[in-house]
Amino acid sequence: MDTPAAIRHPLIHQQRFLITEMIFQLGQIPTPIRIRCYREVGSERVTCEQSHYLQTPLQDEPSFESSDDHSGVDEALATITGEMAAQYQQAEQAGHRPSDDWLLPSRDFD
Numbered sequence: 001m002d003t004p005a006a007i008r009h010p011l012i013h014q015q016r017f018l019i020t021e022m023i024f025q026l027g028q029i030p031t032p033i034r035i036r037c038y039r040e041v042g043s044e045r046v047t048c049e050q051s052h053y054l055q056t057p058l059q060d061e062p063s064f065e066s067s068d069d070h071s072g073v074d075e076a077l078a079t080i081t082g083e084m085a086a087q088y089q090q091a092e093q094a095g096h097r098p099s100d101d102w103l104l105p106s107r108d109f110d
Contacts, residue, residue: 015041019073024081026054027088028098034109035080037073046070048077052103054084056091062104063087 007015016038023034034051047069055062063083070076092098 046076051109056102057096058091
């Protein structure tokens with residue numbers, strides 16, 4: 001997608017277009033999680049932002065997506081949700097009860 005003429009200016013950069021937004025709940029955690037996927041202007045690169053990150057009692061720090069450069073929306077969503085589901089299941093199998101406390105809100109998600 002090309003940059004619209006209306007926003008072509010040397011001070012305007014890092015332009016991206018919203019492709020999709022997904023809202024879901026993870027297992028027994030009632031808080032909705034949102035993921036937004038964007039395509040950078042002039043590129044096929046897909047980046048995402050999340051409303052929450054998962055940190056179960058088994059994790060020293062929350063699961064952050066290691067790459068913010070995907071070939072497509074399906075790949076991006078599968079990577080993010082797959083990691084969350086795997087961490088959730090590991091904690092549950094270790095005897096931990098799912099809780100809203102496992103979700104950390106993203107400071108950058110508005």
